[in-house]
Amino acid sequence: MTVEIMDPGLPRKLSGKVALVTGGTSGIGAATAVLFAAEGADVVITGRRAGLGKEIVDKVTGCGVRGAYVEADHTKLEDCERSVTETVRMLGRIDILFNNAGVVMQGTAESTSEQDWASLMNLNLTAVWRMSRMVLPHMRSQGGGVIVNNASDWGVVGAENALAYAVSKAAVVQLTRCMALDHAAENIRVNAVCPGDTFVQRWLEKGYFEASDPVTLEQAKAEAAVGLPMKRFGKPEEIARAVLFLASSDSSYMTGQLLVVDGGNTAR
Numbered sequence: 001m002t003v004e005i006m007d008p009g010l011p012r013k014l015s016g017k018v019a020l021v022t023g024g025t026s027g028i029g030a031a032t033a034v035l036f037a038a039e040g041a042d043v044v045i046t047g048r049r050a051g052l053g054k055e056i057v058d059k060v061t062g063c064g065v066r067g068a069y070v071e072a073d074h075t076k077l078e079d080c081e082r083s084v085t086e087t088v089r090m091l092g093r094i095d096i097l098f099n100n101a102g103v104v105m106q107g108t109a110e111s112t113s114e115q116d117w118a119s120l121m122n123l124n125l126t127a128v129w130r131m132s133r134m135v136l137p138h139m140r141s142q143g144g145g146v147i148v149n150n151a152s153d154w155g156v157v158g159a160e161n162a163l164a165y166a167v168s169k170a171a172v173v174q175l176t177r178c179m180a181l182d183h184a185a186e187n188i189r190v191n192a193v194c195p196g197d198t199f200v201q202r203w204l205e206k207g208y209f210e211a212s213d214p215v216t217l218e219q220a221k222a223e224a225a226v227g228l229p230m231k232r233f234g235k236p237e238e239i240a241r242a243v244l245f246l247a248s249s250d251s252s253y254m255t256g257q258l259l260v261v262d263g264g265n266t267a268r
Contacts, residue, residue, distance in 0.1 A: 012040030013248040023101030025052035027200035031236035037063035046072040074127035124168035144187030151192040153262040180256030189255040196262025199233035229264035
């Protein structure tokens, strides 16, 4: 993972801010955590893989800011609560929440089991609601804050053989819009980034695609070359820059909006 450090003579976009990034041990979450740090934010990341968490924290603190890792499984209410309380305890506040933790699942209405549906919704949707609800009192007491939700381009268009995943992301889109309206007057902005196919190393790991077989790098690249207008996958760092825009004052008059970063996929 490489993140371009800005000119040290320029002001950093997130100086003095505290960010909490769920699912921050790899992929889009890790890239965003490091970019936030490069832009001056103190960053707490969560995830289930402590070894990777410590590696990302080292990259965060290497940017000259404070960083910490909280081991958490966001399907569990108590882990969501602990992520928020530990962030406030260690860093004093929460200015930015990036709800990034999630899982991909393939399957149709018939092939998706009751258990798979429930577990996916618990992480992709319920955890987003829980984490958002838990940070609201802190943001309100501070006079404002920003929530960015990781949705998907499949949250705004139909998807084949990915029913539960697409439905969960469509629900995140609506959650984003409703929360934005509920909290706009409190100076709490809520937006969503909607990535298209983005290459993350976990695609190649056994068990990442729940209820399906893992894909090979060659299969994934072949699919991208045929199916995507730009003929390539997005990079986690490219999505991270969109998240930074939504988290910073560059988007200060935006709330309830979707920023689609999908290489042109939904333009068709």
